[in-house]
Amino acid sequence: MNSKPGFNIYGHFLSRLSKKKPTSEPARHARRAFQNLNHRSLSNTMLTLAIAFLFLPLAVTVVYSFNDAKSMVWTGFSLRWYDKLVFGSEKLWTSFGNSAIIALSAGAVSTALGTLAAIGVNWYRFRGRMYIQTISFLPMVLPEVIIGISMLIFFSAVNVPLGMFTIFIAHTTFCLPFVFLMVLARLDEFDFSIIEAAHDLGASEKQTLFRVIVPAIMPGILSGFMMAVTMSLEDFVITFFVSGPGSTTLPLYVFSMVRYGISPVINALSFVMILGTMAIAFILRNFLKNIAASK
Amino acid sequence: MSRPRPLSSRNYGAAYSFPMGVWFTLFFLLPIGIIVTYSFMRKGIHGGVEWQPTFDAYIQMFNSSYGKLFVRTLWVTFVSTVLAIAIALPCGYAMARSKMQTLLLFLVIIPFWTNSLIRINAWIAILGNEGFINETLMKLGIIKESLPLLYNESAVILVLVYMYLPYAILPIFTAMDKFDFSLLEAARDLGATKPQSMFKVLLPNVRAGIVTAIIFTFIPIFGAYTVPLLVGGKDSYMLGNIVVDQVTKVRNWPLASAFSMVITVVSTVGVLWMMGTSAREAARVKGARVKQEGAL
Numbered sequence: 001m002n003s004k005p006g007f008n009i010y011g012h013f014l015s016r017l018s019k020k021k022p023t024s025e026p027a028r029h030a031r032r033a034f035q036n037l038n039h040r041s042l043s044n045t046m047l048t049l050a051i052a053f054l055f056l057p058l059a060v061t062v063v064y065s066f067n068d069a070k071s072m073v074w075t076g077f078s079l080r081w082y083d084k085l086v087f088g089s090e091k092l093w094t095s096f097g098n099s100a101i102i103a104l105s106a107g108a109v110s111t112a113l114g115t116l117a118a119i120g121v122n123w124y125r126f127r128g129r130m131y132i133q134t135i136s137f138l139p140m141v142l143p144e145v146i147i148g149i150s151m152l153i154f155f156s157a158v159n160v161p162l163g164m165f166t167i168f169i170a171h172t173t174f175c176l177p178f179v180f181l182m183v184l185a186r187l188d189e190f191d192f193s194i195i196e197a198a199h200d201l202g203a204s205e206k207q208t209l210f211r212v213i214v215p216a217i218m219p220g221i222l223s224g225f226m227m228a229v230t231m232s233l234e235d236f237v238i239t240f241f242v243s244g245p246g247s248t249t250l251p252l253y254v255f256s257m258v259r260y261g262i263s264p265v266i267n268a269l270s271f272v273m274i275l276g277t278m279a280i281a282f283i284l285r286n287f288l289k290n291i292a293a294s295k
Numbered sequence: 296m297s298r299p300r301p302l303s304s305r306n307y308g309a310a311y312s313f314p315m316g317v318w319f320t321l322f323f324l325l326p327i328g329i330i331v332t333y334s335f336m337r338k339g340i341h342g343g344v345e346w347q348p349t350f351d352a353y354i355q356m357f358n359s360s361y362g363k364l365f366v367r368t369l370w371v372t373f374v375s376t377v378l379a380i381a382i383a384l385p386c387g388y389a390m391a392r393s394k395m396q397t398l399l400l401f402l403v404i405i406p407f408w409t410n411s412l413i414r415i416n417a418w419i420a421i422l423g424n425e426g427f428i429n430e431t432l433m434k435l436g437i438i439k440e441s442l443p444l445l446y447n448e449s450a451v452i453l454v455l456v457y458m459y460l461p462y463a464i465l466p467i468f469t470a471m472d473k474f475d476f477s478l479l480e481a482a483r484d485l486g487a488t489k490p491q492s493m494f495k496v497l498l499p500n501v502r503a504g505i506v507t508a509i510i511f512t513f514i515p516i517f518g519a520y521t522v523p524l525l526v527g528g529k530d531s532y533m534l535g536n537i538v539v540d541q542v543t544k545v546r547n548w549p550l551a552s553a554f555s556m557v558i559t560v561v562s563t564v565g566v567l568w569m570m571g572t573s574a575r576e577a578a579r580v581k582g583a584r585v586k587q588e589g590a591l
Contacts, residue, residue: 040392043385047399050386054406054460057417060427064420072420072430117315124308132312135319141510141566143518145535146330146555147323149542153333153552154326156343173322176315205307234410237520241542254412258419258525267420270413277408281401288400289469 065267081268095253103232106171111225114179122187140177148241162244170242175228186220223287334552352553368534372517375455379463387467407461446528463508470504514562
């Protein structure tokens with residue numbers, strides 16, 4: 001371990017530092033202070049700061065959504081932006097409806113395809129298995145802009161008009177890898193003797209699939225589905241390319257709000273969306289570790 | 296994955312995986328293939344392409360303004376990735392050693408899942424000329440004129456770090472969570488200093504997590520579009536913005552395709568290189584271990 005080359009430059013740098021004996025008194029004190037730093041309290045402080053950093057913008061938005069004035073000067077508590085959000089933003093609600101339709105359909109299709117593929121890949125060895133694994137990994141590592149542009153050019157090359165259908169296709173494509181990975185992770189924890197038992201007891205492949213495997217990996221399937229729905233609801237970049245007239249989704253609508261002047265209605269909407277996110281995260285609280293691992 | 300498989304009389308693997316394979320071939324591989332082809336085509340008069348093979352698009356890219364853009368994109372990506380990883384390492388460590396893991400994951404995931412445009416908008420509301428910071432400072436009488444906090448490169452880097460910090464924290468946490476922290480005590484007992492135990496015992500063991508974290512921050516930042524568009528000025532445009540402009544405004548599809556190719560190749564090479572180094576390292580460590588065991 002000591003002569004490990006390469007990666008650990010910092011380690012080498014530090015070990016070099018510690019071999020050299022500092023001569024002056026303050027330097028030695030500084031060195032001892034560095035070595036005695038309590039890493040746990042240091043990292044805990046860092047984590048606290050990071051979480052504060054992550055929540056600061058959200059907190060500011062939420063607070064100012066209750067501001068009576070249009071600007072960022074606090075003039076008094078008011079619910080007028082919420083009133084406007086609920087009763088005066090028809091376009092916003094239409095776009096939310098579009099988003100919901102796409103999220104649910106793309107979520108359902110990607111969950112079905114991803115689950116089946118995960119079972120196949122985890123279970124059997126067959127030709128093309130490597131291909132399936134590689135190709136399901138690639139969409140996750142390419143920047144969204146590339147996926148969006150390639151889809152746009154593809155749809156125009158095959159003459160499919162842009163709209164809800166093309167958004168559905170694109171969303172299913174980028175949700176699939178995540179569902180696939182989440183179900184795969186669940187299958188890895190699976191006790192295979194149950195399946196052998198099912199086969200031994202005379203269950204057909206179909207019976208085994210629907211009565212044994214699917215119920216056993218249901219938590220994985222559900223969290224994959226929720227993940228897909230969340231990702232679909234949140235996507236802007238890919239949707240931006242493959243949407244057409246009349247298929248504005250919520251993120252596209254929010255984009256136009258952000259781009260063309262700030263209306264405090266967006267702050268009110270932010271709070272509603274943050275609450276929605278919290279609800280989803282709360283439902284998925286038992287799978288948060290799996291989700292963290294699939295990222 | 297080395298678990299013995301149940302022997303089924305028939306092999307349904309291909310049938311199970313077939314639908315997803317077809318889906319990806321049709322809606323992922325084929326579009327990428329079309330982009331590759333288009334990047335070697337001539338620009339059509341009304342958008343689209345003419346079927347004439349040429350290197351025009353690639354030649355057009357060798358232009359000093361695009362060169363500057365490319366360097367800036369790499370620079371911004373590099374700085375943001377390094378910052379995100381540097382912040383994520385202690386965070387992942389603290390989370391892995393904490394007793395409130397679910398709560399902490401919850402706290403990291405909520406901002407992460409909140410719509411990205413909402414988060415960008417929040418930063419505009421904070422940093423803008425009439426934003427939270429400027430208004431507060433003016434009210435306190437500290438400044439007379441608002442500070443130009445928004446629409447520059449620092450704002451882009453700040454918001455990029457903000458957006459991708461959870462992407463860095465989560466894989467590092469996952470790796471650290473699997474680490475046996477008693478090894479650190481063992482290292483200390485054997486005379487390692489605290490920094491030594493961190494850099495020589497902990498970090499090499501969570502390396503896979505760090506690699507994943509780098510991949511999942513570097514690549515999306517390299518292809519960033521919305522952040523530089525909304526919080527950056529004209530002089531902090533990144534590659535992603537140019538590609539989108541070429542597609543939607545200029546309608547020069549071959550050039551957009553060529554830029555996409557550059558982004559794709561840089562991302563893919565980056566991923567393969569990162570994964571390759573960690574795989575080689577793993578093989579080396581494994582080899583050393585086998586040798587040691589053989590010697591014993």
